[in-house]
Amino acid sequence: xxxxxxxxxxxxxxxxxxxxxxxxxVHRDFRSxxxxxxxxxxxxxxxxxxxxxxxxxxxxxxxxxxxxxxxDSADIKIMNVxxxxxxxxxxxxxDQLFKVL
Amino acid sequence: MTTTQALKVLVVDDxxxxxxxxxxxxxxxxxxxxxxxxxxxxxxxxERERPQAVIMDLEMPVMxxxxxxxxxxxxxxxxxxxxxFLTATLxxxxxxxxxxxxxxxxxxxxxxxxVLLAKLSAQLRIYQMTExxxxxxxxxxxxxxxxxxxMRIAEKVFARMxxxxxxxxxxxxxLVSPASVLSGDVLLVTTAPNGSVxxxxxxxxxxGLSAAIGTPLVCEVFYGMTAKGFSIVDVVNEMNxxxxxxxxxxxxxxxxxxxxxxxxxxxxxxxxxxxxxxVRGVNGGIKHRIPxxxxxxxxxxxxxxxxxxxxHSLEVGDRILACSDxxxxxxxxxxELFGQKRLEKIYCEHPDSEAAFDQLSRSIADFTEGEEQTDxxxxxEIVHDGRCPEKLAVGAVEKEGDLRAADWEAHFxxxxxxxxAIDPLPxxxxxxAEIQGLSQHREHIYTILAELxxxxxxxxLLGLDSILKQTPDGFEKYYQLREERLAALSEGMIRIELQxxxxxxxxxxxxxxxxxxxxxxxxxxxxxxxxxxxAKSGRGIALVQTLCESVTYLGDGSSVCASYIWDHDGDxxxxxxxx
Numbered sequence: 001x002x003x004x005x006x007x008x009x010x011x012x013x014x015x016x017x018x019x020x021x022x023x024x025x026v027h028r029d030f031r032s033x034x035x036x037x038x039x040x041x042x043x044x045x046x047x048x049x050x051x052x053x054x055x056x057x058x059x060x061x062x063x064x065x066x067x068x069x070x071x072d073s074a075d076i077k078i079m080n081v082x083x084x085x086x087x088x089x090x091x092x093x094x095d096q097l098f099k100v101l
Numbered sequence: 102m103t104t105t106q107a108l109k110v111l112v113v114d115d116x117x118x119x120x121x122x123x124x125x126x127x128x129x130x131x132x133x134x135x136x137x138x139x140x141x142x143x144x145x146x147x148e149r150e151r152p153q154a155v156i157m158d159l160e161m162p163v164m165x166x167x168x169x170x171x172x173x174x175x176x177x178x179x180x181x182x183x184x185x186f187l188t189a190t191l192x193x194x195x196x197x198x199x200x201x202x203x204x205x206x207x208x209x210x211x212x213x214x215x216v217l218l219a220k221l222s223a224q225l226r227i228y229q230m231t232e233x234x235x236x237x238x239x240x241x242x243x244x245x246x247x248x249x250x251x252m253r254i255a256e257k258v259f260a261r262m263x264x265x266x267x268x269x270x271x272x273x274x275x276l277v278s279p280a281s282v283l284s285g286d287v288l289l290v291t292t293a294p295n296g297s298v299x300x301x302x303x304x305x306x307x308x309g310l311s312a313a314i315g316t317p318l319v320c321e322v323f324y325g326m327t328a329k330g331f332s333i334v335d336v337v338n339e340m341n342x343x344x345x346x347x348x349x350x351x352x353x354x355x356x357x358x359x360x361x362x363x364x365x366x367x368x369x370x371x372x373x374x375x376x377x378x379x380v381r382g383v384n385g386g387i388k389h390r391i392p393x394x395x396x397x398x399x400x401x402x403x404x405x406x407x408x409x410x411x412x413h414s415l416e417v418g419d420r421i422l423a424c425s426d427x428x429x430x431x432x433x434x435x436x437e438l439f440g441q442k443r444l445e446k447i448y449c450e451h452p453d454s455e456a457a458f459d460q461l462s463r464s465i466a467d468f469t470e471g472e473e474q475t476d477x478x479x480x481x482e483i484v485h486d487g488r489c490p491e492k493l494a495v496g497a498v499e500k501e502g503d504l505r506a507a508d509w510e511a512h513f514x515x516x517x518x519x520x521x522a523i524d525p526l527p528x529x530x531x532x533x534a535e536i537q538g539l540s541q542h543r544e545h546i547y548t549i550l551a552e553l554x555x556x557x558x559x560x561x562l563l564g565l566d567s568i569l570k571q572t573p574d575g576f577e578k579y580y581q582l583r584e585e586r587l588a589a590l591s592e593g594m595i596r597i598e599l600q601x602x603x604x605x606x607x608x609x610x611x612x613x614x615x616x617x618x619x620x621x622x623x624x625x626x627x628x629x630x631x632x633x634x635x636a637k638s639g640r641g642i643a644l645v646q647t648l649c650e651s652v653t654y655l656g657d658g659s660s661v662c663a664s665y666i667w668d669h670d671g672d673x674x675x676x677x678x679x680x
Contacts, residue, residue, distance in 0.1 A: 055430065091393045
């Protein structure tokens with residue numbers, strides 16, 4: 001299964017698009033998508049339009065992103081989530097930490 | 102091999118002039134040169150000096166170049182030591198033989214010095230590359246051996262830690278299938294001092310050593326605090342605090358804690374980040390779901406204010422199932438997921454409730470056959486078999502010699518702030534257990550205190566009515582109400598007085614509890630507990646009655662006095678034993 005991570009900046013929002021399986025295989029790409037691009041005061045949108053499966057290491061990657069973006073002060077949206085992924089986010093109760101749309 | 106050290110070259114030729122000429126040329130290029138006159142000398146010298154390259158004449162007395170080369174290559178073993186032949190012949194067969202016997206290159210006589218130097222340095226490049234590879238290979242091998250040894254030791258330590266509780270608890274079944282030597286899944290089973298069964302099933306992110314690293318901490322907190330009588334919420338909060346401190350961001354511990362209160366037909370649970378646990382009724386079907394309402398542990402420093410436990414009523418024959426996500430997320434060779442729905446269907450629709458768990462184990466094995474397991478799989482089933490906790494076993498401790506029980510009394514008063522914030526019982530019981538003679542009676546004393554304290558708090562101060570608990574909906578409402586009213590409690594107190602007096606074979610502990618509530622009509626209640634006792638021993642206050650010599654309500658019912666008599670050999674003298 002092919003996996004990919006792409007990112008673009010529009011105004012003060014950084015959008016990270018993940019496609020394919022969201023697991024440990026993309027952890028390096030996912031990290032480099034925000035490490036240099038994300039500046040203080042910016043918001044992040046994680047677009048999961050192409051993700052049909054994610055595992056707990058992907059949850060860990062989202063937590064690392066949140067930490068990098070300032071933990072409680074981070075402004076992170078997760079959008080275009082399919083049912084399977086929504087189920088995983090729901091079990092993890094990640095809506096307490098992220099805006100899941 | 103460091104570059105500062107000169108490379109050593111062995112020159113083998115029976116003609117002194119050739120040896121001298123080559124030696125002079127190589128020394129000029131800063132090589133360290135040793136020489137031999139025939140093959141036999143060359144082999145001996147090679148063994149003693151271990152040069153990095155050999156320049157070998159073919160035709161020599163005693164032992165020729167072919168034979169010497171074979172011997173040298175054998176001694177060099179894995180290490181690549183280049184041998185360059187010097188040949189006077191252009192006979193093709195002879196040249197082919199040079200390579201066949203292990204030679205790496207040849208050079209015709211008379212020797213051209215630049216060509217010799219070029220060939221030598223080309224061969225030495227290969228030598229240095231292989232030397233580096235061999236060094237690294239050996240380091241890796243050592244590391245691997247060390248690593249395997251560490252893993253084996255760690256595995257032994259972990260196994261002992263996780264199975265501290267060696268007494269098998271009859272109504273709990275486990276299936277543990279780790280994906281690697283050390284598992285990131287944790288399954289702990291123990292009993293609380295009040296006789297209820299408490300189970301923790303958890304899953305650290307990932308698997309293998311990095312995932313298993315937090316296990317000792319979880320074991321220590323879970324077993325230690327449960328034995329001291331702390332509530333599930335206290336235990337979970339403590340684990341969260343400690344894990345948050347030690348786990349790096351991105352690693353966390355999803356877990357579910359289940360507690361079966363046998364005497365009360367009640368399941369108390371706390372779930373964070375683990376797929377729904379479920380209760381299956383005797384005749385199949387899902388009776389209750391236990392969804393994850395919290396974040397996994399170790400993610401945030403402090404769990405949310407609403408991270409309380411959930412209560413569900415049970416009937417005898419109900420079964421509780423919890424699994425790590427490795428089960429629902431197992432793949433078959435076609436890349437298809439096992440999935441939570443399939444899991445529920447197999448477990449809850451199986452006609453024979455006794456066989457459902459085994460069927461589930463088999464199904465997962467069949468489904469993933471031929472596919473390498475990528476995540477740890479752990480599941481646990483608790484059966485509410487309705488067997489009341491037997492008269493609680495008294496902890497076996499070393500005999501305390503002839504220490505005489507002492508004469509003492511203690512008073513505690515808990516105001517509203519304390520009651521809202523903490524459960525003071527574990528601390529009191531901890532204190533009592535330190536007192537000579539009483540440590541063997543810790544569980545009994547805990548049960549008596551806990552029951553009386555809960556009555557004072559629930560009925561005396563919070564005004565809750567037990568009748569609510571008689572329907573399943575009311576049951577959940579009762580515990581929900583309890584949480585709400587406790588949070589809103591603005592005045593009230595509970596006083597505990599303990600008096601102890603020695604007797605010839607042990608002592609008597611008097612426990613007096615008083616609350617600031619309005620009291621209740623205990624005449625009617627005393628009749629009911631007797632019938633309760635006949636109907637079902639081991640339920641709440643009836644259990645206290647069997648443990649104590651007497652339990653008496655006083656005044657308007659807001660005070661109660663229990664008398665507990667104990668012996669040095671661990672026996673308690675309860676009312677049920679015909680005192």
